[in-house]
Every structure is written in C-alpha cells, then in structure tokens.
Amino acid sequence: MKIASWNVNSLNVRLPHLEQWLKDFGPDIVGIQETKLEDHKFPDSALIAAGYRSVFAGQKTYNGVALLSREPAQDVQIGIPGFEDEQKRVIAGTFGQLRVINLYVVNGQDVGTDKYAYKLRWLEAVHAWIADELQRYPKLIVMGDFNIAPDERDVNDPLVWNENHILTSTAERGALNKLLQLGLHDAFRLHSDEAGVFSWWDYRAAGFRRNLGLRIDLTLVSEALKASAVASGIDREPRTWERPSDHAPAWVQLA
Incomplete structure (x- = not known):
C-alpha cells in the first residue's frame, strides 16, 4: 500500500498534474493540502474518473485539505476536535484498521508574530488530539505539509535556517519532536540519513534548479506500522512539470 502527501498549491491549477501523477505513481491513499477551493468546486467527479473517492474540507483562496483513496474513507473527522478554527487545515479518515490524519500545518509567518503564536497553539491542540487517536487507532499515519524542517539535514543552509528562523525555530522543532515522542516515526528517516533531500523549493531565484529547498512534507508512522x-x-x-506546485509529494509504502 502506497500512501502519499502532496501540497498541490491550488487544486484548480494543479488538477491535471494530480490526475497525471495518480496515474503514474498509483498511490492507494493521498492527502492533499492547499486545495484553495470551496467544497462545491471540488473536482469530485474528475477524481472518481481517475479511480479515487474523496473527502474534503475547503475554503476560498486559502488552505483546504482532502483525502483521496481507492476505497471510501470511514469515520471522517474535519478539524481538530475542541479547537475553534475557521481555517480548513485538518482531515482524517479510517481505511480498514488504518487511520490517516492529513495536516496542513500553520506557516507562522515569522518568529514572534501573532501567526507564530497561533501556530504553536495549533500544534499543541494537534498533539493532544493525536495522543487520543493513537489510543483508538494503533495503526496511524500522520502526514502533510508540516511547515517544519526536522533538523539540519532537511535545510539547504543551516546558518540561514537556524533556531531563530521560521520553519526551523527551537519551539517549532520542539513541537514536532513532542509529536514524535508519542510513538511516531519520520518514515523518510527510517530509510535514509541523507542530507539535502527536499520536498519544497521556492519559486524564486531558481530554487529548484539550485536545490535550495527544505524537507517540510512528512509522513509519520506509528510504532505499530x-x-x-x-x-x-x-x-x-x-x-x-510546467507550472508546478512548489512542493513535491512525500510518500511511504506499507507492506
């Protein structure tokens, strides 16, 4: 079973890319982020034609998450239970014994801003919820655009992306490590210690060609997986590809 996460950065723009990638890569379950579509505009019928059922939560212009799967999702949860938030950033579903949580983590803007404080509050709420989910669903995957690079191997320049920089600050990495301490494992690091493997590159300054990226798209698997x-x-x-998302899909394969 192949499970993947992809920030498509506008499903309206990137639908042809998504359809092509689903055909080429053949994942069983996909979490997508930044759909940037209201629900009534979600391309459900096009994805059914591609062989995938969808559950989704979107909003105009910003955010938006979805789960695509060959078999319909059960026990769908939208949003973090008990956390009031108008932003559509969280969706979860169950597939047999497997629970999948898809996150579009808050960017945070800059260290010390109100948006940064919101990011840390949001991550605290996610942590409490996932702790409960793990009790109910031992076979759990948490994936998405985390907007946090786990360590120095996951940034193009550790001197720039340091403990005081957004996406790599001490508090953000601490929140991610707190999640991992629940019994989750960064699937990429189960198979590679390699530095310089990224999932996001800025559109500016030939970021992709120069490999000036970050690994901020993660697939976390529970101890049982x-x-x-x-x-x-x-x-x-x-x-x-032409007119790409600035993110690439992160994936994990389960035997």
Whole structure:
C-alpha cells in the first residue's frame, strides 16, 4: 500500500498534474493540502474518473485539505476536535484498521508574530488530539505539509535556517519532536540519513534548479506500522512539470 502527501498549491491549477501523477505513481491513499477551493468546486467527479473517492474540507483562496483513496474513507473527522478554527487545515479518515490524519500545518509567518503564536497553539491542540487517536487507532499515519524542517539535514543552509528562523525555530522543532515522542516515526528517516533531500523549493531565484529547498512534507508512522513501512521518499518528478506546485509529494509504502 502506497500512501502519499502532496501540497498541490491550488487544486484548480494543479488538477491535471494530480490526475497525471495518480496515474503514474498509483498511490492507494493521498492527502492533499492547499486545495484553495470551496467544497462545491471540488473536482469530485474528475477524481472518481481517475479511480479515487474523496473527502474534503475547503475554503476560498486559502488552505483546504482532502483525502483521496481507492476505497471510501470511514469515520471522517474535519478539524481538530475542541479547537475553534475557521481555517480548513485538518482531515482524517479510517481505511480498514488504518487511520490517516492529513495536516496542513500553520506557516507562522515569522518568529514572534501573532501567526507564530497561533501556530504553536495549533500544534499543541494537534498533539493532544493525536495522543487520543493513537489510543483508538494503533495503526496511524500522520502526514502533510508540516511547515517544519526536522533538523539540519532537511535545510539547504543551516546558518540561514537556524533556531531563530521560521520553519526551523527551537519551539517549532520542539513541537514536532513532542509529536514524535508519542510513538511516531519520520518514515523518510527510517530509510535514509541523507542530507539535502527536499520536498519544497521556492519559486524564486531558481530554487529548484539550485536545490535550495527544505524537507517540510512528512509522513509519520506509528510504532505499530514501523516494521511494515518498507520504503519511503520524495517524488521530485511533478516539480519538474510546467507550472508546478512548489512542493513535491512525500510518500511511504506499507507492506
């Protein structure tokens, strides 16, 4: 079973890319972020034609998340329970014994801003919810655009992306590590210690060509899934296409 996460940065623009990638890569479950579509505009019928059922939560212009799957999702949850938030950033579903949580984590703007404080509050709420989910669903995957690069291997320049910089600050990495301490594992790091493998590149300054990126798109697997996570990686191919998303899909394969 192949499970993937992709920030498509506008599903309206990137639908042809998504359809092509679904055909080429053949994932079983996909979490997408930044759909930037209101629900009545979600291309459900096009994705059914591609062989995927969808559950989604969107809003105009910003945010928006969805789960695509060959089999329909059950027990769908939209938003973080008990956390009031108008932004559509969270969706979860169950597939047999597997629970999948798809997150579009807050960017945070800059360290010390109101948006940064909101990001840390949001991550605290996510942590409490996932702790409960793990009790109910031992076989759990948490994936998405985390807007946090886990460590120095995951940034193009550690001197720039340091403990005081957004996406790599001490508090953000601390929140991610707190999630991992619940018993989650970064699937990419189960198979590779390599530095310089990224999932996001800025459109500016030839960021992709120069590999000036970050690894901020993650697939986290629970302890009960660790042994069955037989492969993982980043699929750079869609980032080479015309008018691409600035993100590439991150994926994990379960035996």
